[in-house]
Structure formats: structure tokens, C-alpha cells
């Protein structure tokens with residue numbers, strides 16, 4: 160049942176800060192201080208007779224994620240590039256990916272000099288499986304880097320069936336889906352290898368950081384050596400047996416991108432609270448979603464059956480607006496204290512960009528993606544907002560939408 164949306168003149172402006180994360184918990188602060196006191200910040204310089212904090216984090220994250228191997232590294236983008244290198248992607252090889260994602264994704268493909276082939280996205284902001292089938296048929300035996308952009312999970316079972324038909328290796332970009340599940344399986348556990356980010360706006364916050372997880376022992380060994388393990392790979396926390404390294408250790412280049420013990424200490428402490436925080440995000444997301452669902456103008460994406468998303472942001476479309484109307488909508492929301500991002504902006508702004516601004520990628524005709532992005536908005540949901548704040552923001556968005564006509 161839907162209620163009548165609250166009118167704008169009966170609402171107050173919102174004063175929260177959309178870029179404000181929670182402080183790190185005390186146990187993270189103490190753990191970081193303990194590392195600083197030792198002076199042993201490098202992952203291969205642990206306190207004697209002990210495992211480094213990075214190695215302990217890798218073991219803990221591998222267990223939490225449900226994969227055999229985990230590499231902690233410098234960033235999510237670095238994890239993706241490392242996954243592609245470890246898979247043996249060569250210059251000029253095709254790597255398919257969603258057209259709706261953020262610049263670090265095509266950037267990681269470019270960093271290995273591969274050729275990005277962009278796949279259309281649906282109205283529900285996930286990879287279009289029909290377009291994927293067409294492109295997989297045109298590029299069999301290649302790689303798909305599926306980006307679970309803004310937490311929207313595609314039907315991964317259907318996607319894996321198509322990938323298997325065309326011998327496509329699937330890399331999952333889980334920068335926005337740490338902890339999300341589909342029919343009870345964690346995102347990242349469908350494909351061959353998964354990449355996560357712990358950059359400051361993600362589900363765990365170490366400023367910068369990332370993970371690569373997989374069950375493929377040889378790929379894990381290559382990724383570890385690639386990350387800059389010197390010949391110290393035996394000191395990793397969730398690594399394959401030493402003999403797996405024998406065949407690859409001298410042929411695999413060192414492209415340094417290690418994590419240090421300081422970041423690992425703050426992440427290890429946050430891992431304890433991750434499940435609780437994922438629930439807190441969803442409570443906030445659901446409150447904002449309920450308020451926006453009252454609009455008869457705004458369109459919210461529908462999740463695939465069986466998906467549990469992690470709502471650290473929310474997206475909706477304003478399909479009745481042209482570009483100028485979208486600008487006015489954002490400006491009016493801003494006057495009421497609500498920061499929106501708009502994916503239809505022809506010029507990339509802050510964190511958002513779209514495929515036409517990635518000039519290093521061969522231009523693509525993606526009419527459906529373009530029509531979706533043209534009126535797509537994005538709002539952050541930091542945990543510093545209460546559930547009531549999120550209802551308030553959703554009410555303001557809904558009420559402002561009711562006042563913006565396409566003139």
C-alpha cells in the first residue's frame with residue numbers, strides 16, 4: 160500500500176553530511192596504535208615469531224568470504240588489474256564489462272592494455288544478459304569483468320550459464336557488494352575470482368585498500384607474487400601451498416601493490432562489525448526506499464529474485480525529465496540539503512562518469528544504457544545517518560520531484 164507523499168512545504172531541510180563516515184571503532188584505533196608502537200608497518204616485517212597483521216586479515220577475510228585464498232592489496236582497482244594479469248590477459252585481449260560502472264573498472268582493463276567491450280545494462284542497472292550473450296558469442300574464450308555497480312546483482316546463475324557456454328572466465332567486481340548474497344551465496348563466490356575495495360566509502364574503511372579472493376590455487380599464487388611478495392610468499396595468511404609457487408615464482412613480475420599492517424589492523428577490527436553494519440545499511444536503505452516508492456514519478460530499480468543487497472547508496476530514475484530538468488531537480492534537492500549525483504551528466508563530476516567520458520575505450524553504441532543513465536540519480540547512505548534521517552531524505556527527494564516539471 161502506498162501513502163500520499165508528504166508535501167515539500169511541510170518538510171524541513173536536511174542538514175546531514177552525505178560524505179561523513181562513522182569514526183572507526185575503538186578496537187580499530189587501539190589495533191592501529193599497537194602496530195604503530197612496534198614500528199613494523201611492512202607486511203613482511205612482522206613482530207618475530209608471529210604472523211603479520213596483513214596475513215591475519217587475509218586468513219580472516221578468506222574465511223568470512225568463504226573462499227580458500229585471499230590477497231590483501233593496495234586498492235580495489237589494483238585487485239582487478241591483478242586478477243586480469245593473473246588470468247593471463249594479454250595486450251589487445253577482449254575484456255567485457257558493464258557499461259554502467261565507475262572509471263576504475265575500465266581503468267583496470269586499460270592498465271593491462273586489454274580492449275574493453277562494454278555490455279548494455281537494463282533498467283534495473285544490471286548487465287543485460289541478452290547483450291552479454293551476443294557479445295560472448297562474438298568474443299568466446301575471453302574474460303567478463305562483471306561489476307556489481309552500486310550493489311545491484313545480476314542473476315549470476317543465468318550469467319554463469321552463458322559464460323560457461325562460451326568459455327568466458329568471470330571476474331566479479333564486488334566493490335559495492337561486500338556481503339551481498341544471491342540465493343544465499345555471497346557475491347564474489349560465483350565467478351572465478353572476485354575483487355573488493357576498502358576505499359573510504361565502501362563497506363569497510365581503510366582509506367584505501369582491496370582484496371582479491373579465489374579458489375584457484377595457481378591464480379592466487381600468481382596474484383600474490385604480482386602484488387610484490389618478493390620471495391616471501393610463504394608468509395601469506397590465505398595462500399596456496401609453497402609447491403604451487405614453484406612453477407610461477409620466477410616468471411611472474413612484481414608489480415608492487417601490497418597492503419601495510421596499519422590498514423590491515425583497522426580492517427581486521429572492522430571485520431568483527433561487518434555483519435552488523437550490513438544490517439544497519441539495509442535498514443537505512445529500506446527507509447529511504449519506502450519514502451521514494453511513494454512517488455508516482457520516480458522509478459526505483461527492481462532487485463532480481465533472491466538478492467540481498469547491501470544498501471550503502473540508493474539509485475532512482477526521473478524518466479519524465481530532460482537534461483535541463485535533471486539539473487534543476489539536483490539543484491532544488493541541494494537547496495533542501497540533499498546531495499544527489501547524476502549519471503546523465505555529459506561531463507564527469509566527482510566520482511561519477513559514464514562510458515562516453517572514458518576516451519581510452521573504443522567508442523560504443525549503447526542506446527539502452529544511455530537512455531537509463533540520462534535520468535539516473537544516486538544518493539549516498541552513510542552510517543552516520545539515522546533511519547529517520549533516511550526517511551527524511553527520501554521524503555524530500557519525493558516531494559522535490561513532485562515540483563519539477565519538464566518545461
Ligand SMILES: Cc1ncc(COP(=O)(O)O)c(C=O)c1O
Nearest residue numbers: 234235236237261263334356358
Ligand atoms: C564499481 C567500482 N569498482 C571498483 C572500484 C575500485 O576501488 P578502489 O577505489 O579501491 O580502487 C570502485 C571504486 O570506487 C568502484 O566504485
